[in-house]
Amino acid sequence: MTPELLLELSRLPMFPRTAADLCRVAGMEGAARIISAWGGQEWPVPIRVGGVRPQGIRRYAHLCEIVGEPVAQRIVQGWGGSRLQVPNLKEVLWSRSQDLIRAEFDTLTAINGYSSPEAVFELGIKYGVTGKAIENALKRPDNVKADPLAQGQLF
Secondary structure, three states: OOHHHHHHHHOOOOOOHHHHHHHHHHHHHHHHHHHHHHOOOEEEOOOOOOOOOHHHHHHHHHHHHHHOHHHHHHHHHHHOOOEEEOOOOHHHHHHHHHHHHHHHHHHHHHHOOOOHHHHHHHHHHHHOOOHHHHHHHHHOOOOOOOOHHHHHHOO
16 A cells, blocks of 8 residues: 555545544555554554553564554554554455446447457456456546545535
């Protein structure tokens, strides 16, 4: 996960609130690092910066290795003493992939002269999914990308 990809995903409708909160607190770079390292996990955040007990001290040191001291401090200030739900973003990544599949299907069939079954086969190989998954993706509408900053201006 890169900060650039995370920023792109943050504009999609399926982007989870847990990820948005993590991006807000840790920044795009920090959030990308923690999602890459611990995606899909629930992580117990130390109560205080630096930790109090030996296990908290170990956890804090491990967090610092992943995101650096300044971001680790912000994470502890935001979630200290609770469990941080680290999203894996699989659903929003698949949603993004479906947008790419639809665009590539159009290119393969309209410009490159592939038949529909040939394009489905090629895209299945490229994305590592079944032909049925490609066909289902082709039936869905494209994601509407939002400006994350504009949403806050509505209220």
